Amino acid sequence: MSSYNKETYVCPNVKKQSVGCLKHAPPLAYTVSLIMTDCVGKTHVFTAAMLRFSSSADSLHPLSTSSMAEPTVRMSGIVLASLMFQHVNSDSDVEGLILGESKFEEQITISDSQADNIHIEEIYNIQKHIACHRLNHFYNSVGEVNVDVVKNILADNKQERVIGWYRQRRNSGQQMTFREKLVHEKLKASLSNPHMIFVLLTPSRVTAAGATHRTEYAAFISRSRQFVNVPVTVTNLGLLEQLAYWKVSAPCSAAGYHLTMKKHSSKFFSSNGLLREVNDVNTMNDSLQTELQKACREVEESERLVETLQAEVSALRTRLSEKNQQHGAAGDSDSQHPQQQNVRLQEAVRALLAVSPLFHSQTLTLDAFPVPELCCRGEREAEVSTETPPPGRKRTRGTPAGRHRKRRKSNS
Amino acid sequence: MSPEVALHRISPELRPMLCSVVRDGRVGLDSTNCLRVTDLKTGCTSLTPGPCCDRFKLHIPYAGETLKWDIIFNAQYPELPPDFIFGEDAEFLPEPSELPHLVQWDAGDPECLLQLVKELIQQYHHYQCQRLRESSRLLFEYDSLLEDPNYGRNMEIYAGRKNSWTGEFSARFLLKLPVDFSNIPVYLLKDTALDPGEDVALLSVSFEDAEATQVFPKLFLSPSIEHALGDSLALQIPAFPSGGCLIDYVPQVCQILNNKVQYVIQGYHKRREYIAAFLSHFGMGVVEYDAEGFTKLTLLLMWKDFCFLVHVDLPLYFPRDQPTLTFQSVYHFTNSGQLYSQVQVSYPYSPRWDGNEMAKRANYCACATDNKDVTEVVRSHSVAKTET
Numbered sequence: 001m002s003s004y005n006k007e008t009y010v011c012p013n014v015k016k017q018s019v020g021c022l023k024h025a026p027p028l029a030y031t032v033s034l035i036m037t038d039c040v041g042k043t044h045v046f047t048a049a050m051l052r053f054s055s056s057a058d059s060l061h062p063l064s065t066s067s068m069a070e071p072t073v074r075m076s077g078i079v080l081a082s083l084m085f086q087h088v089n090s091d092s093d094v095e096g097l098i099l100g101e102s103k104f105e106e107q108i109t110i111s112d113s114q115a116d117n118i119h120i121e122e123i124y125n126i127q128k129h130i131a132c133h134r135l136n137h138f139y140n141s142v143g144e145v146n147v148d149v150v151k152n153i154l155a156d157n158k159q160e161r162v163i164g165w166y167r168q169r170r171n172s173g174q175q176m177t178f179r180e181k182l183v184h185e186k187l188k189a190s191l192s193n194p195h196m197i198f199v200l201l202t203p204s205r206v207t208a209a210g211a212t213h214r215t216e217y218a219a220f221i222s223r224s225r226q227f228v229n230v231p232v233t234v235t236n237l238g239l240l241e242q243l244a245y246w247k248v249s250a251p252c253s254a255a256g257y258h259l260t261m262k263k264h265s266s267k268f269f270s271s272n273g274l275l276r277e278v279n280d281v282n283t284m285n286d287s288l289q290t291e292l293q294k295a296c297r298e299v300e301e302s303e304r305l306v307e308t309l310q311a312e313v314s315a316l317r318t319r320l321s322e323k324n325q326q327h328g329a330a331g332d333s334d335s336q337h338p339q340q341q342n343v344r345l346q347e348a349v350r351a352l353l354a355v356s357p358l359f360h361s362q363t364l365t366l367d368a369f370p371v372p373e374l375c376c377r378g379e380r381e382a383e384v385s386t387e388t389p390p391p392g393r394k395r396t397r398g399t400p401a402g403r404h405r406k407r408r409k410s411n412s
Numbered sequence: 413m414s415p416e417v418a419l420h421r422i423s424p425e426l427r428p429m430l431c432s433v434v435r436d437g438r439v440g441l442d443s444t445n446c447l448r449v450t451d452l453k454t455g456c457t458s459l460t461p462g463p464c465c466d467r468f469k470l471h472i473p474y475a476g477e478t479l480k481w482d483i484i485f486n487a488q489y490p491e492l493p494p495d496f497i498f499g500e501d502a503e504f505l506p507e508p509s510e511l512p513h514l515v516q517w518d519a520g521d522p523e524c525l526l527q528l529v530k531e532l533i534q535q536y537h538h539y540q541c542q543r544l545r546e547s548s549r550l551l552f553e554y555d556s557l558l559e560d561p562n563y564g565r566n567m568e569i570y571a572g573r574k575n576s577w578t579g580e581f582s583a584r585f586l587l588k589l590p591v592d593f594s595n596i597p598v599y600l601l602k603d604t605a606l607d608p609g610e611d612v613a614l615l616s617v618s619f620e621d622a623e624a625t626q627v628f629p630k631l632f633l634s635p636s637i638e639h640a641l642g643d644s645l646a647l648q649i650p651a652f653p654s655g656g657c658l659i660d661y662v663p664q665v666c667q668i669l670n671n672k673v674q675y676v677i678q679g680y681h682k683r684r685e686y687i688a689a690f691l692s693h694f695g696m697g698v699v700e701y702d703a704e705g706f707t708k709l710t711l712l713l714m715w716k717d718f719c720f721l722v723h724v725d726l727p728l729y730f731p732r733d734q735p736t737l738t739f740q741s742v743y744h745f746t747n748s749g750q751l752y753s754q755v756q757v758s759y760p761y762s763p764r765w766d767g768n769e770m771a772k773r774a775n776y777c778a779c780a781t782d783n784k785d786v787t788e789v790v791r792s793h794s795v796a797k798t799e800t
Contacts, residue, residue, distance in 0.1 A: 088457075091456050091457055091459075091460055091488055092455055092487070092488035092489060093455050093484075093486055134489070135486060135492060136489070136492050141492075141514055141515065141517050142508035142509075142511075142515055143508065169455055170453075170454070170455045170456075171453035171454060171455065171467060172453075172455075172467060172482060172484055173482060175497050175502065176497075177482075177484060177495040177496060177497050178495060178496040178497070178498065178505070178506070179495045179496075180495070182505075182508060205458070210458045225505075226503070
């Protein structure tokens with residue numbers, strides 16, 4: 001397994017995917033988590049530095065100047081339908097505040113074929129909207145925002161959850177008006193949130209009879225006092241791609257949701273927040289690793305033993321060859337010695353192994369029962385028995401090459 | 413959309429303000445073009461009984477262009493100030509503190525909307541002037557004109573969008589020329605459209621590139637002035653000199669226009685003098701004359717018991733152009749049923765003579781023996797016709 005250095009990587013063909021989750025919470029402190037998967041599939045987690053910036057100007061935001069941030073607004077179909085429903089039942093333009101969550105995701109892709117590619121995505125999740133009871137309620141004719149009125153509108157909701165505001169106006173263009181731009185800038189300053197969105201819905205009548213109406217919706221954010229149109233993604237609305245459902249799950253802030261999760265999560269999740277199956281699989285993997293290591297040790301020991309024996313054999317052969325060379329000129333008398341040594345070896349083997357039936361070759365009947373036989377008859381008979389069966393003894397099952405055993409068919 | 417239709421469809425609470433805009437709404441230099449209202453729509457549901465329109469598009473003439481701004485009210489909240497969408501000028505964001513009629517919006521004042529629009533146009537003008545900074549050449553033109561009080565206060569600028577492919581930047585200057593039209597005879601101005609508005613001459617100079625290599629000037633006259641002086645085709649202005657500046661060119665055009673106006677005024681006085689002189693010489697024989705424009709005079713004369721009419725027609729550019737004398741018989745008709753007449757243009761005339769001298773010479777022409785051939789011809793011809 002290769003090592004990984006955050007600054008310079010040494011492992012080739014490693015795709016590092018870091019997912020940074022920045023949760024915006026005043027006083028604007030951010031954390032970035034980097035998650036890396038190496039070539040053998042092991043996961044490494046790094047915690048990056050704390051990022052902090054002032055809220056007075058967008059240009060000071062580090063992520064907005066470091067690389068191209070692509071903002072996206074996401075909302076569920078329920079929220080969008082609720083917005084439209086509110087305007088349908090109103091006889092004038094409507095406006096209000098938007099609550100939700102904004103986060104930044106930083107993806108860094110490293111490969112051998114290209115340099116580091118940093119992709120920053122701003123995601124604004126719209127979860128709720130609060131309607132104002134009348135127009136121009138929290139601002140005046142020149143867009144000055146009254147924070148007290150905003151707080152009254154929010155009621156029990158936290159001010160930190162405000163990520164923008166919306167307005168719906170019939171039969172008008174999909175552009176921000178003069179006062180809407182003023183209010184947006186003032187609202188950003190008043191709530192000390194440089195990242196706010198403005199959602200605009202503009203219903204219009206398509207047919208003269210009014211049977212069909214069309215509502216166009218768009219979101220805008222302010223970048224250096226210029227307003228940029230941001231794409232709005234409605235969950236599960238649109239072309240259904242294979243990964244559309246799996247990309248990111250929309251966070252839910254409902255109390256009932258949290259209560260349910262708290263009640264039933266212990267069945268699925270362990271104390272460290274991972275799925276229980278994941279822990280079990282990890283445990284099994286650890287056991288397998290242990291057994292593997294144990295087998296490796298045994299193999300290592302046996303290999304070392306084999307190495308030692310091979311060394312001894314080699315040494316003995318060397319000594320033997322030396323001795324043969326020394327006694328080579330001694331003559332025939334010396335030739336009897338190997339034969340005498342062989343006889344002695346044979347007697348020793350016979351003494352040790354003659355009584356054990358396991359070391360005897362046996363003749364089996366057709367029913368696989370051993371046929372009782374005499375033990376070793378002597379030197380020559382013992383030697384001959386290793387090569388050819390003695391006369392009178394039935395041949396063992398294995399037939400010599402070239403001869404086929406006849407099969408006798410039973411008459412019964 | 414006519415103003416009456418717009419006023420009929422607008423919400424009743426907003427009608428006074430819109431009336432002020434469409435009837436009295438003249439903004440900017442080109443006051444001959446009124447503000448127009450189109451695309452009247454409503455922010456209410458279809459269940460709301462009409463008239464309930466509360467948003468519309470306002471067409472504003474500015475620097476030769478027409479700005480199309482959306483103005484959005486709310487019929488259910490008529491006391492609230494309007495909101496604006498400035499068309500394609502998405503970057504235009506006026507300073508609210510420079511809009512007093514927005515800061516102190518008074519829904520009960522019918523003039524409030526019109527005044528607010530004028531303040532916004534003023535802010536728009538500043539915005540366009542700021543855009544001139546993208547071209548040092550055009551900025552120089554603007555600054556030089558601004559220093560001259562005759563032109564600096566009556567100037568509108570429209571800076572075109574920079575072409576992202578070619579990098580070209582264009583601009584148009586619209587200037588109100590300081591020419592006095594008050595002495596133009598009233599009769600020359602009255603035969604125009606109803607309520608023609610202020611008499612004004614506008615010079616439009618279009619710079620198609622930032623280096624002023626393609627400059628196209630054009631003169632616009634209000635309908636009454638155009639009628640009095642002849643249309644702009646008759647009034648040829650010189651082409652913009654290559655390498656020239658507006659601060660040199662505009663006074664040149666002003667001078668030409670002034671000369672033309674003076675010529676028309678002097679021509680009127682000359683004609684009046686001429687007619688007066690004829691009246692004193694032929695007082696007993698005057699049948700009728702144009703007492704307003706002094707362009708026509710008819711005399712009844714007699715020679716050897718033969719009466720005939722003499723019609724004197726004075727052209728617009730008298731005394732440069734010679735008057736036409738038409739002799740007409742009172743006894744005989746032509747085959748087409750018209751009184752027999754003959755035009756006489758070859759008679760002694762000089763534009764440098766005064767009216768009295770011209771009348772004396774004309775009298776001599778009508779009655780002297782040198783010219784008796786004319787009357788003799790008329791007389792003989794009319795006699796011949798009688799016999800046939």
